[in-house]
Amino acid sequence: MSAGRHHTGGADVSLTAYDVIPYVARAVPPSHPLRLASLSTLYGGPRPPTHGYRVLEIGCANGANLLPLAFYDREVQAVGVDASTVQIDAARAGASGLGLDNVRFELGDLRSFDAAGDLDGTFDYVIAHGVLSWVPTDARQALLALCARALAPHGVAYVSYNTFPGWKLRGTVRDLLLQQVADIPDLRARAERAFALARENLDLLELAAGHPYMGLLKIELKLIERLELEAVAHDYLEATNVPFYFHEVAAHASACGLAHVTDARFSPSGLMEIEGARDDLAEDDFTGVALEQMIDLLTFRQLRASILCRASALGAPPALAEVGDLTLRSRLALPPGQVDLTDGVPLEVEDPYGRHLSFGAPLLKALLQVLDRAPGGWLALAAARRQAEALLDPPCDAGESRELPALLRLLDARACSS
């Protein structure tokens, strides 16, 4: 990661690739602590506090994710850590410009951070977005161990990373570009050249017959044109970018005493989810990590954002009555008029990504109708369930055991957000 050395205030500090080309970091909505808390609760993980909580971000870059969090909720206590002097300086300038005293940014290498000492205690939320795949092996080993040390007993961590099988193709584009810029030592010059190379490769592929591989490669190459130079430099042309199979990260987490709760719904760029696949695979005895891995393999998943907790804090999903106060919002625009709630009659809808979804089960359809009409869009789970049951004739006999799984299926299908 080191790209040279320079001096700040008399101290000799390593210059990283992110000092040379700072990342264009942005807020990461799926990592928002309130979202992590509700997903963890729904999937049997711990319930971290949702007021006055402590949050740590590892690899926080210019603070773009923590600054809005600390700005909009002054009760939050936030700490960001990053190894890049330039980015930490930018983050500190952001905090002082906004007059924030509830967020601080620490310059340092995650490999040498002592959670309890250097970071002053444990955290309800630990976020590491875009770090695990982007750092060398020793930092990768240290990252999940640091998450485990930094987490409060009831805390949850959000760790995102590039995954197989989807990254096999993106990695092919990386290999293609790396081959072609091998003689350019400067990272910025490499990235500048990569835009022209992506176009040249696309032109070359236009000459080829319509093999499906060419089609996929074209989609990936076209993505480059839409990216900023900084993203091309760090995501495609830097020395380290290592994708993982989900089961590898789950095993690594387990070795650190952490368990996988669920995914924070970081949209895979393929945006594929096979309706009913989870149910069918579960019937074939796929559960837990194996089930998640099968879904990734079937859907060509490229990115994951795992919610992790201490292994001892993971339990069974709660009964609906225990989480009735959590709120839910539909992400679908239902056709106007009454939904036909007859069992098996499909309700056909498009999700915000243009993905086609079909629901046949009366309870799911009733829930979607209720949520679609909720004033302001959000509704507490208990109220949504009551109103959905009231729509069913004959009345729903689903019972507690089926209601929460039904709601979770809407979340899994990304028909709803919580």
Ligand SMILES: C[S@@+](CC[C@H](N)C(=O)[O-])C[C@H]1O[C@@H](n2cnc3c(N)ncnc32)[C@H](O)[C@@H]1O
């Ligand atoms: C790909 S960027 C992601 C930045 C930000 N989290 C985002 O997603 O926009 C990776 C970040 O990790 C930081 N980083 C890399 N190695 C590190 C280390 N050993 N210790 C601390 N931070 C590190 C980099 O400086 C950079 O800001």
